[in-house]
Amino acid sequence: MTWLQENWRQLVDYGLAHVWLSIPPIVIGFLVSLPFGWLANRYRVSRGVLLTLGGILYAIPSLPLFVLLPSLIGTKILDPLNVEVALTIYAFALMLRTTADGLASVDGDVKLSASAIGFGGWRRFVEVELPLAGPVLLAGLRVVSVSTVSLVTIGAVIGVNSLGFFFLDGYQRAFFSPVWFGMAGTLLIALVFDGVLVLLGRLLMPWTRSRRGPRARKYGAAQARVAVTSR
Amino acid sequence: MIEFRGVTKQFPDGTVAVAGLDLVIPPRKVTVFVGSSGSGKTTILRMINRMVDPSAGQILIDGVDIATREPVALRRSIGYVMQNSGLLPHRTVVDNIATVPLLRGEKKREARARARELMQVVGLDASLAERYPAQLSGGQQQRVGVARGLAVDPNVLLMDEPFGAVDPLVRAELQTELKRLQSELDKTVVFVTHDIDEAFLLGDQVVLFKPGGVIGQAGTPRELLENPADDFVAGFIDAGRPRSILR
Numbered sequence: 001m002t003w004l005q006e007n008w009r010q011l012v013d014y015g016l017a018h019v020w021l022s023i024p025p026i027v028i029g030f031l032v033s034l035p036f037g038w039l040a041n042r043y044r045v046s047r048g049v050l051l052t053l054g055g056i057l058y059a060i061p062s063l064p065l066f067v068l069l070p071s072l073i074g075t076k077i078l079d080p081l082n083v084e085v086a087l088t089i090y091a092f093a094l095m096l097r098t099t100a101d102g103l104a105s106v107d108g109d110v111k112l113s114a115s116a117i118g119f120g121g122w123r124r125f126v127e128v129e130l131p132l133a134g135p136v137l138l139a140g141l142r143v144v145s146v147s148t149v150s151l152v153t154i155g156a157v158i159g160v161n162s163l164g165f166f167f168l169d170g171y172q173r174a175f176f177s178p179v180w181f182g183m184a185g186t187l188l189i190a191l192v193f194d195g196v197l198v199l200l201g202r203l204l205m206p207w208t209r210s211r212r213g214p215r216a217r218k219y220g221a222a223q224a225r226v227a228v229t230s231r
Numbered sequence: 232m233i234e235f236r237g238v239t240k241q242f243p244d245g246t247v248a249v250a251g252l253d254l255v256i257p258p259r260k261v262t263v264f265v266g267s268s269g270s271g272k273t274t275i276l277r278m279i280n281r282m283v284d285p286s287a288g289q290i291l292i293d294g295v296d297i298a299t300r301e302p303v304a305l306r307r308s309i310g311y312v313m314q315n316s317g318l319l320p321h322r323t324v325v326d327n328i329a330t331v332p333l334l335r336g337e338k339k340r341e342a343r344a345r346a347r348e349l350m351q352v353v354g355l356d357a358s359l360a361e362r363y364p365a366q367l368s369g370g371q372q373q374r375v376g377v378a379r380g381l382a383v384d385p386n387v388l389l390m391d392e393p394f395g396a397v398d399p400l401v402r403a404e405l406q407t408e409l410k411r412l413q414s415e416l417d418k419t420v421v422f423v424t425h426d427i428d429e430a431f432l433l434g435d436q437v438v439l440f441k442p443g444g445v446i447g448q449a450g451t452p453r454e455l456l457e458n459p460a461d462d463f464v465a466g467f468i469d470a471g472r473p474r475s476i477l478r
Contacts (some may be wrong), residue, residue, distance in 0.1 A: 078247070112282075113311070114317075116306060116332060118304075120303045131321045207322075
């Protein structure tokens with residue numbers, strides 16, 4: 001506890017840095033996955049190629065990627081951009097399959113009827129397919145969010161400070177307080193992000209909330225039976 | 232008036248759904264396409280709003296070859312109702328009904344006001360306006376589908392087995408309702424079904440299709456019943472008659 005009293009300022013600063021480092025990869029990775037997810041469903045060949053590529057990208061170990069990126073994209077070795085680009089790649093790789101599956105999960109009859117009443121291709125994608133893929137996209141986004149918040153910590157190894165700094169600090173000094181608090185902070189951020197995503201999902205997808213359709217109907221039928229038999 | 236001139240449809244896999252179809256669908260009447268599955272009736276219906284394009288031949292609506300019309304614009308001008316209603320699950324009842332007017336660029340407020348009027352026309356309680364399709368019964372969903380089909384006040388209304396997935400009691404109710412609506416609205420309705428009784432009940436003209444999109448017979452229900460063209464037609468009509476197993 002004394003450690004916390006002496007270091008809370010730094011903990012908060014690095015915690016905020018952690019938050020800012022986490023947001024761009026999640027958002028950009030998600031956005032970039034949309035056109036590629038669409039493309040993956042469009043043709044059989046593109047599906048195989050893209051999903052395999054996604055798998056391979058995610059398999060690249062993070063530390064060497066952080067180290068190698070400067071030479072690939074021309075950034076300085078300590079530039080936080082390296083971490084951002086690397087994490088965006090992971091977020092994209094992780095999100096791609098979910099996006100493809102989410103878009104594929106949209107009911108064919110609904111797509112057919114949307115076209116039949118006059119949705120053009122682009123509007124049908126944006127106004128019908130994307131929102132209906134929403135629940136699956138959200139599930140994927142929640143995984144990406146947690147994974148990104150956790151991966152940001154590795155950036156500390158190449159000097160991009162986040163709560164990961166405390167892991168390194170504790171490890172080097174064989175002193176566990178900073179590790180515990182760093183971990184608690186990371187979990188807290190992951191939880192808050194997850195909560196925000198769930199809340200956004202509820203706001204943006206109100207139709208998924210009150211699924212009382214079938215149950216209400218069954219209930220109604222039961223009521224009707226009661227009414228008939230009690231007569 | 233909708234006119235098919237020598238219309239053929241061959242799918243990429245080689246199946247011929249329709250071969251050399253000539254057919255006139257009179258305006259302001261209900262024309263019912265009836266036939267078993269594989270008779271091409273749904274394919275023929277979908278050619279009218281260019282969901283399917285013919286491999287050969289012409290389709291004219293009021294004398295205009297629809298091949299010259301932009302498909303999306305054409306579809307927005309024709310009402311379409313399908314089985315399982317085909318409603319957008321993520322939009323409320325009013326928004327579903329207002330969909331096509333909004334696609335055509337109408338103002339949201341006006342489109343929704345008209346949608347509420349249409350709910351009344353098709354016999355839906357106003358309290359259902361803000362519900363989602365999943366919160367409605369099958370019959371109610373189908374009514375919303377019909378209201379959506381009528382939303383831009385189209386001359387032509389295409390109905391693809393719209394009452395196929397609801398129970399017999401509700402179906403009878405919806406059929407009666409459609410007859411009432413048609414007597415008020417006078418649309419050119421093309422209705423697809425595999426149920427011969429439904430065809431005879433609703434159709435001013437009934438077109439009975441044999442497999443491969445060949446017309447078995449076209450005429451009024453009375454003509455088909457009294458003078459079936461051949462054994463196939465007679466058999467199809469007879470198969471639909473209920474007969475007692477307790478004789």
